[in-house]
Amino acid sequence: MNIGQASEASGVSAKMIRYYEEIGLIRPMGRTGNNYRVYGEDEVHILRFIRRARSLGFSLEETETLLKLWQDRSRESAAVKEVATAHIVDLERRIAEMQGMVKTLKHLADCCGGDHRPNCPILDDLAGDSSAKGDASHLGKKMKQHA
Amino acid sequence: MNIGQASEASGVSAKMIRYYEEIGLIRPMGRTGNNYRVYGEDEVHILRFIRRARSLGFSLEETETLLKLWQDRSRESAAVKEVATAHIVDLERRIAEMQGMVKTLKHLADCCGGDHRPNCPILDDLAGDSSAKGDASHLGKKMKQHA
DNA sequence: CTTGACCTTCCCATGATGGGAAGGTCCACA
């Protein structure tokens, strides 16, 4: 099987397969006389594992850890669970961060007329101007003086 | 005011201030005879605006749009609201994506003993092995044959 | 034998940020 077929079968682009090999995530493949990489079912299985791990948000580094555990007959499931749990914590932290942004933005957007008038609480917030009268149209002109 | 003081006053690192100038987000600052950039209160205000926009997750490109609207006396608040709304939609999409990951991972982690035994439903899932008996400890060895 | 679909390596770009080197400048203090 050539790289294109392995890509097709695994859902991992040929570009990425070569990259994974380059960074040592997967072992260098055997080559045919024409220097083409050769893949078998096992490699496709590994690539699918990687793709699935990536789709769950694991970094390539975490994926490498999981891959090694997968291939380690004497692994302890606790080690796998630890990687997964740390990732869950990280995801939840990022989710909370984004939810905070959404909450703030929704509040601001709700307060914004969204019409033809220039007055805008969203810009007021960004400008750190809680008096809600902010207008920075003069700054553009002042900036020119400095440039 | 030198770049260090502007950084201090705005909360934007000197490195980033130079970068924002380089990509055209802010105008090139005036220089003193010694080639140092000079900043005034207006520039600090602009930098704080950028920092606030970044903290709400806006990209630098979106931030540039917002900055221009802020400095446009004849803006319509609808234009600002549109940028904010699109960003909210994007954030919510990413949140939902990550929540899906968390949901899957939590389910798998719950099913995982997390003990000294090798049996692990998390790895089974990653291996696409729904029969939950998967073990890839043979693959590592097979890979060596190919390398 | 040509054509097109593969494959190879190599370099570059993304987005936003940080790190660090090499060198110039300025100020305060001895």
Next chain:
DNA sequence: TGTGGACCTTCCCATCATGGGAAGGTCAAG
């Protein structure tokens, strides 16, 4: 006057995972 340290400057590199594309080799079908 010298010196040290804290600034400033530009330039290059690294991150993370991925894609784009060029230049050139290979193969199979027509």
